[in-house]
Amino acid sequence: MNKQDNTTTNISGQHFIGGNWTGKADSFTSFNPVENKPISWMFSEATQQEVNEAAIAADNAFAAYRQTSSIQKADFLDEIAKQIMTDIDDIIAIAHQETGLPLARLQGETGRTCNQLKMFATYLRSPSDVRYADAANPERLPLPKADTRLGYLPIGPVAVFGASNFPLAFSTAGGDTASALAAGCPVVVKGHPAHAATSELVTKAIARAIETCRMPAGVFNLIQSSEPAGARTLVQHPKIKAVGFTGSLKVGRILADMCSARPQPIPFYGELGSINPQFILPALMAENAESLARTQVQSMMMGHGQFCTSPGLIVALKDPALKRYLASFTDEMAMQEAAPMLTPGIAATYQKMTQALMSIKGVNVLSQGKAATASHHTRPLALTVSVSDYLANESLQDEVFGPFAVLVQCDTMEEMDQLIAALEGQLTASIHGLERELKDCGQLIENLSYKVGRLIFNQMPTGVEVCYSMNHGGPYPASTDSRSTSVGIESLKRFVRPICYQNMPSGQLPADLRPENPQLITF
């Protein structure tokens, strides 16, 4: 174990429920993946009673929080960002210990986390959404027309699951939390056990923002848990009205099924990853084989391949230029280091899955990174396979979380189309081609667009921009709800639902439905 313990580092190991730190920190520890050993901080495992208290605290806060103004919510989100920046050095140092992610990356991720919070604040101060109203017409025949106006209400307390691979941007104060709070919904975060101390530090920043902004105490709650029971209790709690989740297909599907089977079903927004196929068209390949190969390897090595947008499938035509691509790809791969993964569990799954895929008939090793120098390090790997063998083995479409890709060699463009037809839903896909080539492959673009949440031209999928027009989701299994995005302003809409006000006196209408709102369109 490391030298620090809870006392010296000020990590309580407790839950934050209704404004209070609570629970006995005696159940599980963090783990340092670089040193491959536990960290001595101890954390409490949330009991059923504690999960219940957190959900009830969130629900108790809902009545007050939903009535705060947009400006008050904006100030609150800005204050959370400010408080995180106050503690940024401690947060990054501790996240580095818990995840092994480089300091520069964590610095950038903290910036992104704060920018997300501030982006929602900016939106709340000046929302761009139109609102609809249909004017009354008492003279209409055969029946008069009533005045109707379409508004939106927050859906209620939201359960947010921290993701292992983004300990800040998709975790405690990440996109799900920011969008839920912006929508007017209190939050219960189930911290990811792989970065429990980071979750606690971020929660402390949020707690200070709650005090400064005089928000209701239960507007944000953190429960620490490393066992499935905590998650199950949380998503089945009657006061929880929606769930935001980023993680594996296996766990995501179990929780999604629980949400659907509740007496009162609730939306489950699970962003479950994908293999993000890269299609390379021949003319661009002929021009740029070497740089395409380098860019591909760099993208798939980001976060040691532990990005949901990691490009895990490359599709290209078997032609002379491909040989140059393969040579450059192999050279580039040979320079990549083996490294620890975020958790021993992720490393074990990577080893198991890659071993299984390598044993499939027709699958060959294309290239590898440097050999591992420690047993807990995983080596980057690329496999290659023909279209027919790829299509014959569904398991080749499974996401291998880590520095991994499969290259599929096609004889014809028709084979590329066949592969697209067989693809499962994806977060993203990229088409790499010259502009004139793109013009000639309208059907490929059309077919691929129906498989993905984001369609990219001549760029890599890693790096998800936080903006109005982003979509981070896609057809199942990329997401459990293809109608939603977990990144960008539109992610807020996961946590509201419509309400029509009919014949309501204008004094009682929400502000955005009154005639003075310039974004109100009246028919």
Added chain:
Amino acid sequence: MNKQDNTTTNISGQHFIGGNWTGKADSFTSFNPVENKPISWMFSEATQQEVNEAAIAADNAFAAYRQTSSIQKADFLDEIAKQIMTDIDDIIAIAHQETGLPLARLQGETGRTCNQLKMFATYLRSPSDVRYADAANPERLPLPKADTRLGYLPIGPVAVFGASNFPLAFSTAGGDTASALAAGCPVVVKGHPAHAATSELVTKAIARAIETCRMPAGVFNLIQSSEPAGARTLVQHPKIKAVGFTGSLKVGRILADMCSARPQPIPFYGELGSINPQFILPALMAENAESLARTQVQSMMMGHGQFCTSPGLIVALKDPALKRYLASFTDEMAMQEAAPMLTPGIAATYQKMTQALMSIKGVNVLSQGKAATASHHTRPLALTVSVSDYLANESLQDEVFGPFAVLVQCDTMEEMDQLIAALEGQLTASIHGLERELKDCGQLIENLSYKVGRLIFNQMPTGVEVCYSMNHGGPYPASTDSRSTSVGIESLKRFVRPICYQNMPSGQLPADLRPENPQLITF
């Protein structure tokens, strides 16, 4: 049986699959609820194979249909409306036989059905939705910003379940079909067996529109089915990507659970009805007790109470004005006729549920309509109960589909609030009060708004306007998906999902994402 058979009336009794009439019409008949006997038209019961063919026909049509322009889709919807109007006399005559609904009502419902189709056509010609784009910024540090644009794609073939109580507006060419076709999704309708011949006639109108507009054959399909197996096969078919359903909580929940449990889960939009509570505030009651009572009875008697928005719960203060209300209510009820229901099954359920509710302790008969003169007629009924007894018996919140209401007498406004807190999700609720009273009951308005999809002031809930700002849905169990409406322009959004185009050459962008679209907001 009636005199007509399939030959003389031109009812084939078949399914319409991929442009062909198919199936042997030998399985079930329509039923005339007024005469209380079967009609001799025979209908085919869709086999698993036929359901499969219909789903595949819809999927085959999808590739072509999704590429039709908005104008082509608008022309198609207009043509369907035109073709329905061509056959309106036959459609109304047959729907009248199958449902017993008055001719004037069916005339109005046909008009509404056509207006819905034309409204979506108008929308497609001139959509009001904004589109978002975020401009590229190659100079941005530390990373350049790519051009991103948020578009929407149709979700795929949609299964639509015809509703028993609106044989036209919520059935074959009803709101679900119109919105799915407008969104770019082919449709498979499972016709309601209570109006199978009406479904066939409307399908014939749609079939002519498909030919006139040269739409792909499988863009619309009808399967006839009276057994649960047909519905089950349809919602579980891998080519079906969403379901629109209007009907009972029991059936809706079974189908919703099937959709969630599929290998690839799909959205299930079930509009499952509600009891639409009416809250009467004391000052208005004192002024208008008599007219409030008459309006309530008239609203609950519409369609013999078989509206999903039928006002089935009245909540008022126990004060002297209430006595006047009760007297007028009882007088008005006494004039209401007993009448047949849409189907013998609905009539039997009404009898069973009302008997059970009358046997609950503390529940008393408030008033009844005229006694039934035939065994298949059902008598309008209103019960009364105290708040405490209402809250003690959850079954009093179950929707009784028919001419029925429960009046709850409160001692205080606090009791009204308690009742609201215990309410399940509702499609609608109304608050009846003087304007000055409304100003003083902000908390009641606030609390009630979180229980309903439409909040109405001083009007009855029956009559759902088809317009931009309508919401016909609400928290579960009113709807299985409170984020959606089944009526109005917004209902189209149930059948699309977002896609982000990143760095796409403008020539390949969908038209609504190009810079020339005035509704494109670029950040």
